[in-house]
Amino acid sequence: MKPLIAGNWKMNGLSNAIAEVEALIAKFDGSAPDDRDVLICPPTTLVAQFAAAFSDEAIQIGGQDCHVNVSGAHTGDVSAQMLADVGAAFVIVGHSERRADHAETNELVQAKATAALKAGLTPIICVGETEAERKAGHALDVVGEQLKGSLPETRDEFVIAYEPVWAIGTGLTPTNDDIAEVHAFISGFAPDGVRILYGGSVKPSNAVEILAIKNVDGALVGGASLKADDFYPIVMAAPSN
Numbered sequence: 234m235k236p237l238i239a240g241n242w243k244m245n246g247l248s249n250a251i252a253e254v255e256a257l258i259a260k261f262d263g264s265a266p267d268d269r270d271v272l273i274c275p276p277t278t279l280v281a282q283f284a285a286a287f288s289d290e291a292i293q294i295g296g297q298d299c300h301v302n303v304s305g306a307h308t309g310d311v312s313a314q315m316l317a318d319v320g321a322a323f324v325i326v327g328h329s330e331r332r333a334d335h336a337e338t339n340e341l342v343q344a345k346a347t348a349a350l351k352a353g354l355t356p357i358i359c360v361g362e363t364e365a366e367r368k369a370g371h372a373l374d375v376v377g378e379q380l381k382g383s384l385p386e387t388r389d390e391f392v393i394a395y396e397p398v399w400a401i402g403t404g405l406t407p408t409n410d411d412i413a414e415v416h417a418f419i420s421g422f423a424p425d426g427v428r429i430l431y432g433g434s435v436k437p438s439n440a441v442e443i444l445a446i447k448n449v450d451g452a453l454v455g456g457a458s459l460k461a462d463d464f465y466p467i468v469m470a471a472p473s474n
Contacts, residue, residue: 240458284320339382400433
């Protein structure tokens with residue numbers, strides 16, 4: 234399975250940040266390697282600009298969220314069709330920051346993933362436990378419930394990202410055994426062919442080790458994806474398939 238290395242820029246980046254993507258492409262001698270997929274999900278304000286600039290490159294562009302409806306009176310929201318219309322190929326749904334800050338439920342995440350598929354986007358569906366849930370021994374139970382409620386009912390192509398909430402942006406990561414356990418669990422739950430990414434403080438210093446774990450099919454990278462000098466070694470850390 235071809236690994237997918239995705240960068241989630243979150244609420245970071247103005248129009249001049251395009252220079253970082255150009256710098257990343259330059260490190261690939263003009264195009265990303267054929268044996269891995271490279272994705273950048275910038276803020277919505279940059280999706281159209283980035284997609285237009287890199288339409289001929291091997292780097293793909295995605296959104297960070299989408300609404301369940303195609304259009305309507307939803308001030309400030311963006312539909313999956315709008316993202317697809319400006320050249321996005323993927324969209325992240327159900328990130329823990331959305332679940333926490335916007336009280337997104339599993340049902341809403343499932344509806345967003347379904348809307349993304351209908352628009353021709355590949356949804357990256359995020360799941361993961363809090364620190365309290367892990368300490369209580371409920372990590373697999375929590376992830377299982379999120380998967381049951383968040384995955385689309387169709388068998389269309391989607392991606393799952395395991396991001397333990399307590400590891401996002403903290404510099405902390407689970408042990409390799411912890412990651413392997415959860416990814417094996419998700420692999421047994423998900424349809425065949427679904428890529429399972431790991432996310433949560435992925436950086437150049439730990440990427441090789443994490444990406445070598447069985448059932449880890451790539452990474453969803455936060456802060457380290459903002460700079461080409463950090464993101465490039467993570468992309469190249471993914472084993473060739």
